[in-house]
Amino acid sequence: xxxxxxxxxxxxxxxxxxxxxxxxxxxxxxxxxxxxxxxxxxxxxxxxxxxxxxxxxxxxxxxxxxxxxxxxxxxxxxxxxxxxxxxxxxxxxxxxxxxxxxxxxxxxxxxxxxxxxxxxxxxxxxxxxxxxxxxxxxxxxxxx
Amino acid sequence: xxxxxxxxxxxxxxxxxxxxxxxxxxxxxxxxxxxxxxxxxxxxxxxxxxxxxxxxxxxxxxxxxxxxxxxxxxxxxxxxxxxxxxxxxxxxxxxxxxxxxxxxxxxxxxxxxxxxxxxxxxxxxxxxxxxxxxxxxxxxxxxxxxxxxxxxxxxxxxxxxxxxxxxxxxxxxxxxxxxxxxxxxxxxxxxxxxxxxxxxxxxxxxxxxxxxxxxxxxxxxxxxxxxxxxxxxxxxxxxxxxxxxxxxxxxxxxxxxxxxxxxxxxxxxxxxxxxxxxxxxxxxxxxxxxxxxxxxxxxxxxxxxxxxxxxxxxxxxxxxxxxxxxxxxxxxxxxxxxxxxxxxxxxxxxxxxxxxxxxxxxxxxxxxxxxxxxxxxxxxxxxxxxxxxxxxxxxxxxxxxxxxxxxxxxxxxxxxxxxxxxxxxxxxxxx
Numbered sequence: 001x002x003x004x005x006x007x008x009x010x011x012x013x014x015x016x017x018x019x020x021x022x023x024x025x026x027x028x029x030x031x032x033x034x035x036x037x038x039x040x041x042x043x044x045x046x047x048x049x050x051x052x053x054x055x056x057x058x059x060x061x062x063x064x065x066x067x068x069x070x071x072x073x074x075x076x077x078x079x080x081x082x083x084x085x086x087x088x089x090x091x092x093x094x095x096x097x098x099x100x101x102x103x104x105x106x107x108x109x110x111x112x113x114x115x116x117x118x119x120x121x122x123x124x125x126x127x128x129x130x131x132x133x134x135x136x137x138x139x140x141x142x143x144x
Numbered sequence: 145x146x147x148x149x150x151x152x153x154x155x156x157x158x159x160x161x162x163x164x165x166x167x168x169x170x171x172x173x174x175x176x177x178x179x180x181x182x183x184x185x186x187x188x189x190x191x192x193x194x195x196x197x198x199x200x201x202x203x204x205x206x207x208x209x210x211x212x213x214x215x216x217x218x219x220x221x222x223x224x225x226x227x228x229x230x231x232x233x234x235x236x237x238x239x240x241x242x243x244x245x246x247x248x249x250x251x252x253x254x255x256x257x258x259x260x261x262x263x264x265x266x267x268x269x270x271x272x273x274x275x276x277x278x279x280x281x282x283x284x285x286x287x288x289x290x291x292x293x294x295x296x297x298x299x300x301x302x303x304x305x306x307x308x309x310x311x312x313x314x315x316x317x318x319x320x321x322x323x324x325x326x327x328x329x330x331x332x333x334x335x336x337x338x339x340x341x342x343x344x345x346x347x348x349x350x351x352x353x354x355x356x357x358x359x360x361x362x363x364x365x366x367x368x369x370x371x372x373x374x375x376x377x378x379x380x381x382x383x384x385x386x387x388x389x390x391x392x393x394x395x396x397x398x399x400x401x402x403x404x405x406x407x408x409x410x411x412x413x414x415x416x417x418x419x420x421x422x423x424x425x426x427x428x429x430x431x432x433x434x435x436x437x438x439x440x441x442x443x444x445x446x447x448x449x450x451x452x453x454x455x456x457x458x459x460x461x462x463x464x465x466x467x468x469x470x471x472x473x474x475x476x477x478x479x480x481x482x483x484x485x486x487x488x489x490x491x492x493x494x495x496x497x498x499x500x501x502x503x504x505x506x507x508x509x510x511x512x513x514x515x516x517x518x519x520x521x522x523x524x525x526x527x528x529x530x531x532x533x534x535x536x537x538x539x540x541x542x543x544x545x546x547x548x549x550x551x552x553x554x555x556x557x558x559x560x561x562x563x564x565x566x567x568x569x570x571x572x573x574x575x
Contacts, residue, residue, distance in 0.1 A: 041455040043369040050246045101185040104248035106367035106420055107442075107453030109183055 011077045011085065012133040016070075019063045020133055023092060024126045026056035030099075031119040037111050046110045049119070050103040056122070057096050063129075064093045077137060085132045092125035164508050165423040165474075172427075172529050176471035178446060182422030189252075190508050191259040195541030197565055202544070203535035204571050208489075210533070211279030213559065213570040218266025220561040220568055221343070222401070222480075222548035224297035224304075228319055229554055231272040231281070233561060233568055237265030238293025238309035238342030245368065256505055259542065261564050267291045269306060271322050272568065277555065279570050285322040288315060296346025296402070298355060300384060307344035307357055310336035312382065331355075332387040335375045338362045341416075343479075347402040350409035355382045356392075356433075358399030358413060365418050365453050366442045377441045379413065379433050393433045395465060397441040401481035401548065405432070407495070408523035414478035414499055415468065417445060423507030424474045430481070430499060430518065430525070431468035440465035470525045475504035476512030480549035480560070483520075489556065489573055496520040498532060498558060500546035513537045515546050515560055533560055533571060 012020060030052035037045035067086040074082045099118035103110045169177045204210045218235040225231055244250050269288040272281035288294075288306065296307035304315045306328065313328030334344050334357060341360025348355050361377040362368055379393040379402070393399075398416040405412050411433040417426035418441070426445040438461065440447065442454045447467035450457065472478050480500025488494045496519040501512035515533035519526050536544045544562035551558050560569040 043367060046367075047245050050248065054247045098185065100247070104186070104246070104251075105183060105453070106363070106365045107451075108455045109453045110367070 009076065010134055010136050011081060013076065016063070016066050017134060019059055019066070020089075020126075020130055022059035023056040023063060023096070023122075024130045026052045026059075027092065027096060027119065027122040027126050030056065031116070031123045034111050034116045034119045038116060041108075043107075046103070049111065049115070050100070053096055053100050053103055053119075053122075056126075057093065057100055060089070060093045060096060064089050081132065081137070085129055088125050088129035088132060092122045092129060095121040095125065167509075169424055171424060171473045172471050174470055174525070176427045176446065178427075178449065179422060179424050181425060181452075183420065184422075187420045187506055188423055188508050189255055189505055190510060190540075191255060191505055192503060192510055192513065192537060192540055192542035193258055194261070194564055195538045195543050197543045197567075200535070200543070202533045202560075202569055204533055207574055208571050209279070209574050210569055210571050213274060213279065213568045214270070214272050214281045214284060215565070215567045217270060217566045217568065218263055218268070219261060219563050220270075220547065220566060221295050221563060222297055222345070223550040223559045223561055223568065224299060225550055225552040225554070225559070226299055226304075226317075226319075227554075229273070229275075229552070230320075231274075231552075231559060231568070232287060232297055232304070233270045233272065234291075234294040234297055234306065234548075235266035235268055235270060236291060236293040236295070238295075239339050241336070242338050242340045242342075242362075259503075259505065259545075259564075261566060263566055265293065267293065269294055269297070269304075273322075274570075279572065283322070287322060288324050288328070293342055295343040296357065298346050298348045300348045300352045300355065305331070305346060305348075305355060305384070307334065307346040309339055309342040309344060310334055312344070312346070312355070312357060314384065331384055332382055332389055334380075335359055338368060338372055340368065341376075341398045343398075343400055345400055345402045345413075347404060347411070349411070350404050353383070355384050356380065356402050356411055357382060358396075358402050360398035360400070360416075361441060363442075364420065365451060370442075370454075373442070379411075392435050394438045395441040395443070395461075396433070396439040399433075400479045401500075402433075403481045403483050403497070405497075405520070405523050406483055406485045407520070408432075410523065412481065412483075412497070414472070414481045415439070416477055416479075417474075418442070418451065419475070419506045421445075421451075423509070427471035427474050428476050428478045429468040430470045430472055430478070430497065434466070437466050438464045439468060446471070470518065472499060472501070472516075472529065473511055475506045477502035477504060478512075479547045480515070482549045482551045482558070484551050484553075486553035488551065488553075489558075492519065492530075493517060493532075496525075498549045498551060499529070500549040500560060502545050502547060502563075503536070503542065510537060510540070513542060513545065515549055515558075532558075533569070536562075
């Protein structure tokens with residue numbers, strides 16, 4: 001049993017996995033540039049964050065749509081796992097959307113405590129989603 | 145699954161609520177009521193889309209008539225009346241060098257453009273002559289071509305001065321001339337890096353020895369970095385003989401029009417204040433420009449109310465900030481200022497200032513979009529603003545948007561540039 005765990009087909013389709021790599025990396029990078037802005041008050045870091053979050057949302061929107069389809073019609077995994085993955089992606093994306101609007105403020109208000117907190121939420125949720133999505137599963141558990 | 149939509153719908157509702165202002169708040173005069181700051185997730189935006197005049201004209205008080213002195217101009221901004229009565233109109237649009245830095249800049253730029261003319265700025269000064277005084281210019285010539293977003297105009301010692309978005313130019317002029325082909329002589333360069341607020345307002349001192357130029361900030365509130373704000377949000381005093389200049393006022397966010405108050409000979413300005421702090425912050429203002437004064441931008445507004453969006457904050461600068469003289473209302477976008485001289489229109493319009501208000505985008509209930517009269521006594525404002533030219537709004541659409549206003553004592557007329565319908569309006573007492 002133990003040897004079989006973590007082997008077999010991963011939860012995500014390869015293309016889905018590639019898409020998920022974008023919000024995973026971009027939200028994390030946005031968090032780093034948020035921290036850099038709060039440390040230095042150099043406005044360009046805040047601009048970087050705004051674009052990183054926008055990019056994460058753009059590709060993340062496709063990930064969210066795909067996750068919804070996978071939950072309604074589970075083909076590659078069982079529904080509870082698909083639901084857990086969807087929940088993580090949804091939290092990531094919604095926190096990111098609010099944060100994109102928050103980052104449209106001028107000056108310090110673009111980031112501040114709220115902005116960096118939302119970046120932390122999106123980054124952690126992206127890590128959880130990727131952890132679920134990239135892990136393998138026993139072939140026998142796959143539905144159909 | 146409906147969670148994102150719920151959030152979007154809820155925030156949309158919240159925004160509607162937040163963009164509304166409290167009509168009971170008095171935001172004009174020497175001591176405007178200032179509500180708490182409201183930084184909503186998305187700033188309230190309401191654009192009055194163009195409607196056209198369709199044969200109608202602006203509304204003026206009884207006893208006055210209004211005519212279109214000229215139409216189909218190429219974005220008229222500021223107006224100057226020459227000694228012989230010829231009317232000069234600066235036409236153009238600048239700020240194209242301001243780069244879009246964030247996703248927001250693209251979206252907000254697109255939305256705001258919906259409230260502007262589609263006509264391309266002329267980059268010229270047009271001369272209008274209404275010799276028979278019927279309110280329509282029968283002669284129209286391009287006096288000066290190939291300018292770079294001209295805005296401020298002045299006439300001193302027989303020469304015409306034009307404030308381009310990057311330099312102050314002097315043009316030799318002969319009375320009655322309708323075309324100047326001689327190249328402009330550069331008096332001094334003006335700060336033009338980025339040029340987020342590109343308009344360079346201009347007026348001459350009462351004795352004609354100095355020129356004053358208003359230079360707007362390079363951002364709303366420092367979001368382009370404070371290193372690009374050197375010699376921005378200032379008023380310069382320039383000796384036109386030598387080009388030597390001195391900064392006489394700082395922290396004056398966007399001084400879009402300058403004029404000399406005739407009784408005191410003091411320099412006054414209308415100034416556009418910062419956005420995105422709520423529908424009723426911060427009031428735009430009319431103020432005398434006090435030599436050496438700091439008016440707060442970006443660190444504080446209306447005196448010493450700290451703006452938390454600026455980092456690093458500077459309490460020592462906030463401590464220096466003085467409050468302006470007279471609030472005009474929040475987001476009205478005052479772009480024109482002209483004092484009544486030589487008795488003005490007489491009666492209640494004998495002593496005071498006309499202020500052109502281009503109109504708001506940053507509140508759900510539109511404000512501005514009119515020309516107001518502010519009565520003065522003894523060289524100071526002495527009462528509440530009175531609507532003088534209205535009718536620029538047709539419900540939620542704009543027929544026009546006033547910019548520069550110029551009172552001409554020689555012919556006893558008020559001229560109003562309208563940069564949406566590309567018209568210069570002429571208001572005169574009914575004979």
